[in-house]
Amino acid sequence: MMLKSALPFLAIASSFAISANAKPAPNPPPYAGIYQPQGVDELGMWREDDEGERRLAASPLVIRDEKLTKYLKDVLCSAVGTDRCNSTRIYVVREPTFNATMSPNGTMRVFSGLLLRMRNEAELAAILGHEFGHFESRHSLSKFQATRRGTDMLAWGALLASMTPSYDSRRTYQSLEISVYGSLFRYSRDNEREADLLGLGYLNKSGLRPQAASEVWQNLIGEIEASATSRGLKKPRFDAVAFTASHPPEGERAGYLAALAEPTGADRDDGAVRYREALSGWLPVFLEDQIKLNDFGGSEYIIAKLSESGWTPHLWLARAELYRTRGHQRDLVNAVQFYSNAIALDSNLPDAYRGLGLSLIKTGDQTQGQAALSKYLALKPNADDAKMIALMLPKEPSQ
Amino acid sequence: MKSIVWSIALAIGIFACSIAPSFAQERSAIKQGFELAPNSGKRILVLRPSVRVGAQSTGGLFEPNADWTEKAKENIHRTLKEYQAKLGNATVVAPEAYGESAQIVEEHMALFASVSQAVIEYQFFVGNRLPTKKLDNKNDVFDWSLGTGVSELPGAKDADYALFIYNKDAYGSTGRKILQVMALLGPGVAVQSGEHVGYAGLVDLKTGDLLWLNADAAMGGDVRELEGSQKRVSQLLEDFPGSNIGKE
């Protein structure tokens, strides 16, 4: 999968006709042994990749949680089989966008934004399996070779965006550190479909529910539309979501993935409970990363989707923070409600009392607000902002 | 689209720099009072050079090209080996770093690139100098540092100085949008293709002070070819203190 590409979003009609009696995606080819690079091109790419991986491993943006990484690896293995998955290494990157990449030497980068949006192991396996499909089909190699043969290698001047890793408060993707964010091989649409099919093939053969693959896209469409609507935009920015920039249209994709999922697999486990448990420590963090991106509609959508498996205190808290941040008077009223809901489920959430207190004060309820803030301080006397909060409370009468 | 407009502006900017002689850019500087004689007995820690070569897509994205990078690395490493002998002093190759050690190296590399960039932008580049740097230039002051954290770099305790090398080449690629840009610029304008940036710096391993910096945002030589790499390394290490590189 690629990061934002400058290629315009193409709406080319699919040459892939889906008939009513489409057969499920075929089983993947038998495993051919530990993968080794062959030929000069591939060797070169692996070595550049090894260098890239070395730098990735040393990046401050990598989340070094062995338990989480092992879990993700296990999900990948359950999708593509242990033989296959041992040729990969997974890195979790603290980056709030929905994306995952896999590079030629088996380095898989999973962004925290992706982990936030997956609702179960089946969906995660669909994405990881798709990435693995690119790897197994050596799409990056064939792409590289095709490019090298092509006429694209002429050096033109003129376009000289700064490529040094520059400090720029207005960050554009041009300044991305590639070793961290992944190579930007632009696969062809056929490659994408091939990877989809392979990924689905793995899922069909696995113990997980393959219908999840299609649901990933349906969810993403929903999120993008919600985001656009709340910004008063008519046309959703599909090209603003890294994952979709140069892919087949989501609707088409959701369509053929649904059609080619093994029908008898629909009753299988999708590992939702296991997934939520494994992510339970990180979900509040990733959700916070998302809320703070100022995408009201998109964030509301994600929270709503997550709540389908039940409202948790952290979900209410995240929703409350979202509303308090936007801060219109009616938002604050809602925020008060949401913080209260969080507290009702867990009376020991200091941040819920903090947000509740601030929201109450901002809607004019000084007394109740101060009471909530006092509770916050009682629960978290060493809070980073304890002294500031204390200033907002009524002064104790002096002894 | 905006980024393309800025890129055009930048392109024009670079033309101005390379066409008009009044915009001569300094490429290197030495810290006042620093001297390094050949065969001084000082040891130089050679850090793993950061070499990236790739294509620049239509959107300005840097696409690393492994084959090119591989060739360039081979060429640059080979050339560097030859030049090490010419550096005039003993060199120590930095040991491989893992885990936390590797993170320290990465952060220092990133800082080196940032400092070098600041030096070019704000002390070297005539049209953009910071007033305090202009005063420095008047007084022959070159005062930049990576900080004393450099003493924690793997291999630092066995050397006196560290040689940082950072090199990046982006060869422009075609696209309809570029054609449009070219049309705007008109015929007959000589343009340097792509972006070719190199910094080489010598750092004092006790203080972190930048003793020597060779920073060039317009390097020559095609590093995908051996001859080009030789030229590039020669440019990067030109006037390295204590050597006669570039003086031949």
Add this chain to the structure above:
Amino acid sequence: MTINNYVRVAVLAVASLTLTVSPASAHKLREKGAEIDVADSNVMVTPARNWNRLDVKVGKRTETWTLDGEQLNDVTFFGGIEAGNPLVKEKSKKRDPLPKFTKSTLLIEVPELLEGTYRTYKQIGAFQLTSTEPQKFLGQDGVTFTYEYTDADGLTRKGEAYAAIISGKLYMATFDAPRLHYFARNIEDFRALASSARLQ
């Protein structure tokens, strides 16, 4: 925060094609001991050493100073941001909106406003507020806070800020620098600037 230097360089260079360029750079010297206004506002500061004022703004009523380049030390003044406005200029009001300072924003929420601005603008996940304390700024009750974040150039930076809300407007001074060497090196210089700040 500062706008891409290369834009600045480019703009300068474009001008040079058609005009005779004066040797004077567009960046101005801010002299030690000379009180001066900043950020197109009534905020006055007195530098305790020579500083450079960068000629590009990140938004209305802002101004950025530096010693060695904003990538190494970046002091940004915000001279009275009005309710309804973001801290810095948005790339696109509709498509990429930034969080706004509002009539109801509390002083204690200002650190979150900065955090949201940085995260949204830079599209980063690695940002952390590390402390928030009451502190006088511009002679009024204000707040000081610290933070840390990793940007696209792979460098982790530390930040410290002072802020106050006066007559419904947000006044703030921030200092960002790489945590490796540079933050510690000039933090006292920044604090001297911030404590010299007053409203005319």
